[in-house]
Amino acid sequence: MQTRNSLLWQILLLALVITLCVFPFYWMVTTSLKTQIVALKAPPVWIFEPTLENYREALFEDGVLRTLINSLVIAVSTTLLALLLGVPAAFALARFEFRGKKDLWFWFITNRMVSPIVLALPFFLIARNLGLLDKHITLILIYLTFNLPIVIWIVTDQFRGIPYDLDEAARLEGASQFTIMRKICLPLAMPGVAVSAIFSFIFSWNELMFGLILTRSEAKTAPAMAVSFMEGYNLPYGKIMATSTLIVIPVLIFALIASKQLVRGLTMGAVK
Amino acid sequence: MAAIEIKGINKFYAGMQALFDVSLDIKDGEFVVFVGPSGCGKSTLLRSLAGLEGIDSGTVSIDGQDVTHAEPADRDIAMVFQSYALYPHMSVRENMEFGMKVNGFAPKLRQERIAEAARILQLEDYLDRKPGQLSGGQRQRVAIGRAIVKNPKVFLFDEPLSNLDAKLRVQMRVELESLHKQLKATMIYVTHDQVEAMTMADKIVVLNAGRVEQVGSPMEVYHKPVSRFVAEFIGSPAMNVFDASALRGVDLDGQAKFAGCRPEHFEMAAPGRGNLEATVTVKERLGGETLLYLAVADGPNLVARVDGDDETRIGATISLNIPPHRLHQFDVNGRAIR
Amino acid sequence: MAAIEIKGINKFYAGMQALFDVSLDIKDGEFVVFVGPSGCGKSTLLRSLAGLEGIDSGTVSIDGQDVTHAEPADRDIAMVFQSYALYPHMSVRENMEFGMKVNGFAPKLRQERIAEAARILQLEDYLDRKPGQLSGGQRQRVAIGRAIVKNPKVFLFDEPLSNLDAKLRVQMRVELESLHKQLKATMIYVTHDQVEAMTMADKIVVLNAGRVEQVGSPMEVYHKPVSRFVAEFIGSPAMNVFDASALRGVDLDGQAKFAGCRPEHFEMAAPGRGNLEATVTVKERLGGETLLYLAVADGPNLVARVDGDDETRIGATISLNIPPHRLHQFDVNGRAIR
Amino acid sequence: MRGQTSRRTILGFIGPAVFGLAIVGIAPLIYAIWTSLHFFNLTKLKQVEFIGLENYWNVLTDGVFWQAMGRTFFLLATALPLQLVLGLGIALVLHKPGLTLLKTLARLSLVLPMATTYAVVGLLGQVMFNQKFGVVNHLLGGANINWIGDPQNAFAMIIFWDVWQWTPFVTLVLLAGLTMVPGEVEEAARLETKSWWTVLRHVQLPFLLPGLTAVLILRTADTLKLFDMVFTLTRGGPGAATEFISLMIQRVGFRGFDQGLASAQAVILLIITIILARIYIRVFYKEV
Amino acid sequence: DDGWSLKEAAAPYSGTTVDVVFLLRPGYEAVEAMLPAFEEETGIKVNVIKHPYENALGEQVRDFVAGGDLDVALIDLVWIGSFAENGWMVPIDDIKAQYPEIIDPDLDMDDFFPLPLNAFGTWNGVTYGLPFDNYSGLLFYNRCMLEEAGFDGPPETWAELKDTYGPALTKDGKYAFALQSKRNETQSADSFARMLWPFGGSFLNEEFRSNLSSEESQAGLKFRQDLMQYMPDGIVAYDHAETVNGFAQGDVAMITEWSSFYSTVVSPETSTVAECVEIAPEPKGPAGRKPALGGFSLAVADQADEKEKAAAWLFIQWATSKANAREYLERGGVPARQSVYEDPELAETFKFVPALVESWQNGVPEYRPRFAEWPEITEIVQEWGTKMMLGEVSTEEGAKEIGDRMEAVLDKAGYYSGDKPLAQ
Ligand SMILES: Nc1ncnc2c1ncn2[C@@H]1O[C@H](COP(=O)(O)OP(=O)(O)OP(=O)(O)O)[C@@H](O)[C@H]1O
Ligand SMILES: Nc1ncnc2c1ncn2[C@@H]1O[C@H](COP(=O)(O)OP(=O)(O)OP(=O)(O)O)[C@@H](O)[C@H]1O
Ligand SMILES: [Mg+2]
Numbered sequence A: 001m002q003t004r005n006s007l008l009w010q011i012l013l014l015a016l017v018i019t020l021c022v023f024p025f026y027w028m029v030t031t032s033l034k035t036q037i038v039a040l041k042a043p044p045v046w047i048f049e050p051t052l053e054n055y056r057e058a059l060f061e062d063g064v065l066r067t068l069i070n071s072l073v074i075a076v077s078t079t080l081l082a083l084l085l086g087v088p089a090a091f092a093l094a095r096f097e098f099r100g101k102k103d104l105w106f107w108f109i110t111n112r113m114v115s116p117i118v119l120a121l122p123f124f125l126i127a128r129n130l131g132l133l134d135k136h137i138t139l140i141l142i143y144l145t146f147n148l149p150i151v152i153w154i155v156t157d158q159f160r161g162i163p164y165d166l167d168e169a170a171r172l173e174g175a176s177q178f179t180i181m182r183k184i185c186l187p188l189a190m191p192g193v194a195v196s197a198i199f200s201f202i203f204s205w206n207e208l209m210f211g212l213i214l215t216r217s218e219a220k221t222a223p224a225m226a227v228s229f230m231e232g233y234n235l236p237y238g239k240i241m242a243t244s245t246l247i248v249i250p251v252l253i254f255a256l257i258a259s260k261q262l263v264r265g266l267t268m269g270a271v272k
Numbered sequence B, C: 001m002a003a004i005e006i007k008g009i010n011k012f013y014a015g016m017q018a019l020f021d022v023s024l025d026i027k028d029g030e031f032v033v034f035v036g037p038s039g040c041g042k043s044t045l046l047r048s049l050a051g052l053e054g055i056d057s058g059t060v061s062i063d064g065q066d067v068t069h070a071e072p073a074d075r076d077i078a079m080v081f082q083s084y085a086l087y088p089h090m091s092v093r094e095n096m097e098f099g100m101k102v103n104g105f106a107p108k109l110r111q112e113r114i115a116e117a118a119r120i121l122q123l124e125d126y127l128d129r130k131p132g133q134l135s136g137g138q139r140q141r142v143a144i145g146r147a148i149v150k151n152p153k154v155f156l157f158d159e160p161l162s163n164l165d166a167k168l169r170v171q172m173r174v175e176l177e178s179l180h181k182q183l184k185a186t187m188i189y190v191t192h193d194q195v196e197a198m199t200m201a202d203k204i205v206v207l208n209a210g211r212v213e214q215v216g217s218p219m220e221v222y223h224k225p226v227s228r229f230v231a232e233f234i235g236s237p238a239m240n241v242f243d244a245s246a247l248r249g250v251d252l253d254g255q256a257k258f259a260g261c262r263p264e265h266f267e268m269a270a271p272g273r274g275n276l277e278a279t280v281t282v283k284e285r286l287g288g289e290t291l292l293y294l295a296v297a298d299g300p301n302l303v304a305r306v307d308g309d310d311e312t313r314i315g316a317t318i319s320l321n322i323p324p325h326r327l328h329q330f331d332v333n334g335r336a337i338r
Numbered sequence D: 001m002r003g004q005t006s007r008r009t010i011l012g013f014i015g016p017a018v019f020g021l022a023i024v025g026i027a028p029l030i031y032a033i034w035t036s037l038h039f040f041n042l043t044k045l046k047q048v049e050f051i052g053l054e055n056y057w058n059v060l061t062d063g064v065f066w067q068a069m070g071r072t073f074f075l076l077a078t079a080l081p082l083q084l085v086l087g088l089g090i091a092l093v094l095h096k097p098g099l100t101l102l103k104t105l106a107r108l109s110l111v112l113p114m115a116t117t118y119a120v121v122g123l124l125g126q127v128m129f130n131q132k133f134g135v136v137n138h139l140l141g142g143a144n145i146n147w148i149g150d151p152q153n154a155f156a157m158i159i160f161w162d163v164w165q166w167t168p169f170v171t172l173v174l175l176a177g178l179t180m181v182p183g184e185v186e187e188a189a190r191l192e193t194k195s196w197w198t199v200l201r202h203v204q205l206p207f208l209l210p211g212l213t214a215v216l217i218l219r220t221a222d223t224l225k226l227f228d229m230v231f232t233l234t235r236g237g238p239g240a241a242t243e244f245i246s247l248m249i250q251r252v253g254f255r256g257f258d259q260g261l262a263s264a265q266a267v268i269l270l271i272i273t274i275i276l277a278r279i280y281i282r283v284f285y286k287e288v
Numbered sequence E: 001d002d003g004w005s006l007k008e009a010a011a012p013y014s015g016t017t018v019d020v021v022f023l024l025r026p027g028y029e030a031v032e033a034m035l036p037a038f039e040e041e042t043g044i045k046v047n048v049i050k051h052p053y054e055n056a057l058g059e060q061v062r063d064f065v066a067g068g069d070l071d072v073a074l075i076d077l078v079w080i081g082s083f084a085e086n087g088w089m090v091p092i093d094d095i096k097a098q099y100p101e102i103i104d105p106d107l108d109m110d111d112f113f114p115l116p117l118n119a120f121g122t123w124n125g126v127t128y129g130l131p132f133d134n135y136s137g138l139l140f141y142n143r144c145m146l147e148e149a150g151f152d153g154p155p156e157t158w159a160e161l162k163d164t165y166g167p168a169l170t171k172d173g174k175y176a177f178a179l180q181s182k183r184n185e186t187q188s189a190d191s192f193a194r195m196l197w198p199f200g201g202s203f204l205n206e207e208f209r210s211n212l213s214s215e216e217s218q219a220g221l222k223f224r225q226d227l228m229q230y231m232p233d234g235i236v237a238y239d240h241a242e243t244v245n246g247f248a249q250g251d252v253a254m255i256t257e258w259s260s261f262y263s264t265v266v267s268p269e270t271s272t273v274a275e276c277v278e279i280a281p282e283p284k285g286p287a288g289r290k291p292a293l294g295g296f297s298l299a300v301a302d303q304a305d306e307k308e309k310a311a312a313w314l315f316i317q318w319a320t321s322k323a324n325a326r327e328y329l330e331r332g333g334v335p336a337r338q339s340v341y342e343d344p345e346l347a348e349t350f351k352f353v354p355a356l357v358e359s360w361q362n363g364v365p366e367y368r369p370r371f372a373e374w375p376e377i378t379e380i381v382q383e384w385g386t387k388m389m390l391g392e393v394s395t396e397e398g399a400k401e402i403g404d405r406m407e408a409v410l411d412k413a414g415y416y417s418g419d420k421p422l423a424q
């Protein structure tokens, strides 16, 4: 029973939300199609002759393509690794009773709070000693410090929401705990796993500080590349926005594909 | 196909005792029904048998072998959960196959058993559906099918029909009975449904607050309840139990404090000639039968079950007889007097 | 205390029609029971009355006032949900108090009503518990209490007793009936329990696939079902309906394709003298009564309900009579022939 | 039986995560704590010496540190409530039935800000909020507002972007919480009252609390860590108007190279975050 | 010619890779464009790692601390003290001694302008780096705007710029002047220091105490505050790019910027006022003409191995050589070779040349202190310098804050206890 008036308000609000979310993205894309002169026109122009020059330059002259591939390799690997380590841990936290469980959970979460600035230099020196500077593996590992907590947090809650009956039924049939996790609980926790994977991917893909400090060229990530155009001497806005667009698009595609899962997986423990 | 021996089980939950010294002998191939009020420990006992719940003292043996500390999977038991506990992401076939798969059965054998179970349970057309696409009754059958294919020594059913409507319940009950005949396995069945308990059981176990109150055949617990608790729990509507002093002209035991009579056992007497004089206050017509709610002056309120076509009017005063062999007597502690 | 008039309601869910042109007149203070198979639209109809579900055409009036487009909160209706729908974070008291509080009742009045409801429902000891700490029956009573304190014109109950065990069900049924007498409110009650439907209703509404199949008093729908559907739906065990040709020596209507007789209405006849000759295949003793499952040679399988002490043996052949006034006849479309 | 899983099994499940996190998380943290107890300047490694808690003392008595801290909490105190209110509002609308297409569209577009790289947000901010050629001033009817160069405006701009980027996250978490309210419980309340606020406050809120706690913890931690977006947008300027705590630590540690001092600041920051998280959990994370 | 050739000298080092940090600036782009020729001739691979200026120091410090891959140190004028004290660079004399055969006979150190060589190549009398990317502050002015306002030439002094040109040119949304003052090295180098020296101020006095509260320093800082009325709003958020853009879009009549922006403001692709651009030396203050000085030299990194050191030297020597100076200049770089500017025709294509040469005659090498503590001090100056400009503190308060904090840093470094000689 909704009155016409409330419907109208809803439509307005939703339209506003959509506009606000989309507009900056729209502006980023259009700016990326402008030449520097057009980009700096005041007042800004809405209609202009688009050029792909910025993309050409970014991709093929400045090596953004390679950093995108680096970011992809790193974000995908670290996400998989986080899931590989995090899902069993989440299962244990959700299903087993043991001493110090709550503290362990909180410790996992705490890692998400550590500022990268604290870890960056020690990690830099350690990586240097192990010859791991400017290597993908270094970032893949250090990104665990914020991915693993997110995976554990979200997936633990999903596991908690699965009826314990199912575990028991499977145990009666002779399934090991590992089989129960893999065959019974994991498929059912998929929304949460998907969401944690999305966030893990987004966070890793977007990470700047470690990327800036721990890589140089071989493993340089896309965000680190984008800010490297920010020389105080010269701000090539079109190229920066083209790079930005290139950075945002993959993660956007990934997130949009999985957006159906987003709400179902984000209950953060509301299951009771 | 196994005998089960339970000796002196005690079970605590966080300091609260759920089972008190429970002992039971279950014969090979017997169909045993656990009944009792909510929270009395039925599920706990079942789960202890399955090994899903650790017990604090006592032993469980199956076929003479002590399994008290065995893993659930090693007890050769199948359990049908009240909530079905079907794996929602697996098809009917996969649900049935899962247990055999993890136990390393050959694919051919698996398919044979599934086909056989599906035939018995008339699930052939649904093998590729997910549980979410099935009706309640069909889900129930899948849960049973999952138990059957395992071909276990012992079946445990925890209120397996409680979610079905009346019609489906009757169907399923008959199917389970014929299954029992066919497989000759030992079956333990928890229910709070009177009809199920009475019709299916070889042996009924009445539990009360974690203790075994009575063990016996359905007719035994119906006709010879050992206590007021059992008398009032078995039968629907429940037995009328009232202060023995309300009865006239009946030969009572000296110890008898309470008397009881089932609603269906009252006989109409000529006015003034019965053991009780009562007024009809409410009349419930159920079609095939009618319930009369009766008030005895200064005495108890009673229910009598009479014919569906009974013409007694509300407000009428009637006289009731209790045939001596229908009269139950209980002492001050509620124990039956024989 | 209100009359409800429902006119030509149609309701679609995403293109699928759930209610077809449903019209009903409910008198002030009447107790109406909706029955019908799962998925027939009972809940949908109830929710449409409450305004929780928008309807696509038709009108609903309460006390002569059109409320088709009114907010749920403006209809002065209380609803008891099948799942209780208690507020999990509020105590029993707060659950009952919530509706009154948001509607600005004075604190004193609130406490009085809660005390009164708690007394009726025997909830005094649980007022400060959260729903999670209550047994099923207690939760149910809280849900009813929450409805009572509102003192609404109309009560809607959606399968309110379906989760209770037999004993508690009987208790609650009686409590609800006396509540109805006391409050004189209009009550609409959805159930799939035969006994509840028959005993509580002033009027039974049988729904089938979104359509009203029959409206009538319990005895009307029991004794004079308008269709095979109603005949087979009402009564447990269900009416035996079989091909009319199986009957011997009965005077049938020319249109009659099917004949029916309720299990409790068969009469034993001298061997060879009845309308049907049958063999007992299964015997279920329920204590107060016994069900005989019968096979007719080349004919239908039947169920007969006989006395609890019946001595017929399995395998025996018996002869059954159907008294003419107990015989139901249906045409080829399943409509009853009068 | 839930308590009876063997130690080995538990370790098998949880061990790898603990081990992995210990290596990548704890080892550097211990190193950082070690550094924080030393005079440790990258350009003066010859002079490294143990100085006890001197770095901590210097941090705790440094007005600039506390100003940055105050600024950070001011941001938290302005942006977070906005995110919560807006997020809740949008979640409530999305939760209502009807307008399916528009709502699907809205939900999809909510993904956009979340997926946008933080550093890119800052870059985008530079383009859009430029006083001269920025589209924001243009859309404000040719206003000549100096966004980036004015302390207050720059701060407002940071709030805007933080809200823009994180409201969707809050929305989705709260929406997930709302979907956890059993339909009939919500309907029971709607039978009692028309007021959405009453339903929200008394019936839905308890279901939202776990999600809210998560949002509080994550947003607090992230605000205290906030770096990329501000770094690319204002670099902490103008003046120190947007120098949040993480920018300050970065400046001390990686531009001034005083890693000892920076580590001390970071450790203090971590302690504050943990204390806050504990408080949130204690206050809000009650069981429904 | 005694037969020395790059090719032969480099032969033993062919196949070696030289890692070097470059900035995203015109001079580096110029050399990058020339690199293939070098690589082909020598077989040495030059691996360029590009960073914005703001990241370049951190990157190098971390690399040197960790004993990383860099073989060449890119030295800003203000970093040399730190690099030298940490021993991260090899003195040129050591190279000469160790690898005599790779020294170009035409190296001709005396050909470098002494000021840059001294300022960002030399520390405590030891020369480490060869000037590579060299700047002097210049006054860029928009001749058309000045003429329209009735001026036929640029201001000669800062006071003239403010008092005469300021009011006349600041109107209709246009501004007389813009001084890049963003809170990073730009603030301390381009804005703060620029106003100290011409007014006779300085960061430190003889005793290495803060000189910022002195009358002269205060005069300069106050002048900067006054001048802001003729600058665009939010000048504290202006980095080089914004300032140059403002000038190139015709919104600002005059800027004081590095010589290297010349190509930007005269290119029609990036400038709408290319026709009107003229260059002059920075205005004089009461203490004379003290233009901003900046630039980078390249030195061999100590952490490089033997072969890399030689290869690095070969690269540095080549990049800064007399022979390549002309090409470098034409590709957009600014060489510090005196010989290249002797060609009088040059001033016609590169209008900045006369002003540049003049500036390098009388600049201040310690324009910004060059000692090891500068990275810390510049952070302090950046913070309080912008606060001054925003009016959040007065010039006196700001000067005191900077002074106190700066002295604390110097104290910790051991200058006052006598542990360390007073550099410069
Ligand atoms: N995990 C548990 N922790 C604590 N107490 C429990 C737990 N499980 C059951 N109990 C308690 O143990 C007693 C027996 O519970 P059980 O589940 O066996 O009852 P039941 O007979 O199956 O009841 P119902 O008919 O309602 O299913 C109850 O009082 C119950 O509250
Ligand atoms: N939200 C919905 N969307 C689509 N279809 C629905 C929805 N709710 C109910 N239906 C369909 O409408 C029909 C009527 O449903 P309703 O819930 O009224 O059945 P019911 O009579 O209450 O059944 P039960 O006895 O199982 O509760 C069913 O076929 C059901 O599948
Ligand atoms: Mg149970």
Ligand SMILES: [Mg+2]
Residues within 6 Å of the ligand: C042, C043, C044
């Ligand atoms: Mg329903």
